[in-house]
Amino acid sequence: MSTDKKYSAIHYHSYLGLEKILGAQNCRSKELGVEAHEETLFIIVHQVYELWFKQIIHEVDSVMNLFKTNNVDEKNIDIAVLRLERVNEIIKLLIQQIKVLETMTPLDFLDFRSYLFPASGFQSFQFRKLEVMLGLKIEKRIAYTPHKYYHEFDTEQQKQMEHIEASESLFDLVQGWLERTPFLETGDFDFKGKYMEAVKKMLDKEKSAILQSDYLSEQEKEMRLRMNGDTDTFFIHVFDEAYHQKLIEEGKVKLSFKATIAALLIQLYGNEPILQLPCRLLNVITEMDTLLTNWRYSHAQMVMRMLGKKTGTGGSSGFEYLMETVKKHQIFLDFHNISTLLIPRSEVPDLPPTLKRTLGYYYNHI
Ligand code: HEM
Incomplete structure (x- = not known):
């Protein structure tokens, strides 16, 4: 038996709730003093942001639900990638929108700014919720008052925020999924040994290119070699689990050892059929992190222009x-840092045929 309610006609206005939305631009300047022309733009831009935040949270929440299982279905990774690609397109719009607001001059803004105290972007519940869902932990936040950041919200919202803080974030869920990836078991294939050989070959090539360069002075060569030495040290520790754990404890790294190695394998062998989707997922998340950082930066620049100091x-x-948040509130930095560990395709160790076969489609013969 169908559970559909009887179909009734609906009007464009009521379907979209336009009465509420279009009736929600209440200029404080008009109410309290002389109406400032630019205040409508200021309100509408913020409202549009909040609507897009709602859509982003809707997408991220659905992606998190797909990962809240110990056995993520391959089909769901495709869905997650498509939804996060949508999120990224929305964030691109959010960055562009800043330009629209910047058509208002700093003097225009001062016509109504005094009516806004103490309202602030700090009170955007949805923005904070999104940050926490993605994985920004309270202890990593720049504290701007002696109180917790969620004291800005009402009791119900505070409870919600505490619950989200205590739950697994997108970062945690993707980390768990990476840790469980079956191809980490590479059987007889000594990935670590082969990879380190390839790294050595790559670094040797770089060193000889520096030494043979006609353009660099002896002093510059020495400096470049010293820098190359640092990279060397970095690679030596790649497979040192205890060292990785120490970096986590010192707060320098967040992604677990196992997840880091899995992400490295996915990036290096991302062309193998079974790894193509996981590779796209890592890339789309990294892109989202970059775009959010770009938004923070563009917003900070606009604030500089509008308010100076x-x-x-x-x-x-x-x-x-705001500039401090650009660097310190980045959530997926370790995903970007996988690039430090990448080596040229020509140096990537060949996979043994049996392993290659498990990473391909089973009906293929290699
Ligand atoms: C004239 C335009 C704007 C100015 C001058 C401005 C200024 C600021 C300032 C100074 C802060 C730091 C918090 C504070 O002390 O108040 C802030 C934070 C914030 N603003 Fe804006 N803002 C503007 C437009 C926007 C728009 C269009 C949005 C979109 C929703 C937005 C969202 C936020 C958010 C989410 C924060 C918190 C950021 C964080 O803590 O990481 N702002 N804004």
Whole structure:
């Protein structure tokens, strides 16, 4: 028996709730003083942001649900990639929108800014929720008041935020999925040994290119070799689990050892049929992290232009605080850092045929 309710006609306006949305631009300047022309733009831009935040949270939440299992279905990885690609397109729009707001001059803004205190972007529940869902932990946040950041919200929202803080984030879920990847068991294939040989070959090539260069002075050569030495040390520790654990404890790295090796394998052998989708997933997440960082940076630049060194309506130092978040609130930095471990395709160790076969489609003969 069908559970559908009887179909009734609907009007465009009521379907989209336009009465509420279009009736929600209440200019404080008009209410409290002289109406400032630019305030409508300011309100609409913020409202559009909040709507897009809602859509992004909807997508990220659905992707997290797909990963809340010990056995993620391959089909679901495709869905996750498509949804996160959508998120990335939305964030690109969010970055562009800053330009629209920047058609307002700093003087235009001052016509109504005084009516906004103490309202601030700090009170955007959805923005904070998104950050926490993705994996920004409270202890990693730049503290701008002696209180926890969620004291800005009402009791119900505070409870919700505490719950999300205590739950697994997208970072945790993807890390768990990476740790469980079956191809980490490479049987007789000594990936570590072969990879280190390839690294040595790559570094030797770089060293001889420096030494043979006609353009570099002896001093520059010495400096470059010293830098190359640092990379060398970096690679030596790649497979040192205890060292990796120490970096985690010192807060320098977040991604677990096992997940890091899995991400490295996925990137190096991302052309193998079974690894193509996981590789796209890692790339789309890394891209999302880059785009969010770009948004933070563009927003900070706009704040600099609008306010100079004035403090924010929410009580932070303004531009300075926001620039700090650009670097410190990045969540998937370890995913970007996998690139440090990559070696040229020509040096990547060949997989033994049996392993290659398990990473391909089973009906193929190698
Ligand atoms: C004239 C335009 C804008 C100015 C001058 C401005 C200024 C600021 C300042 C100074 C802060 C730091 C917190 C404070 O002390 O108040 C801040 C934070 C924030 N703003 Fe804006 N903002 C503007 C537009 C926007 C827009 C369009 C959005 C979109 C939703 C937005 C979202 C946020 C968010 C989410 C934060 C918190 C950032 C964090 O803590 O990482 N802002 N803004």
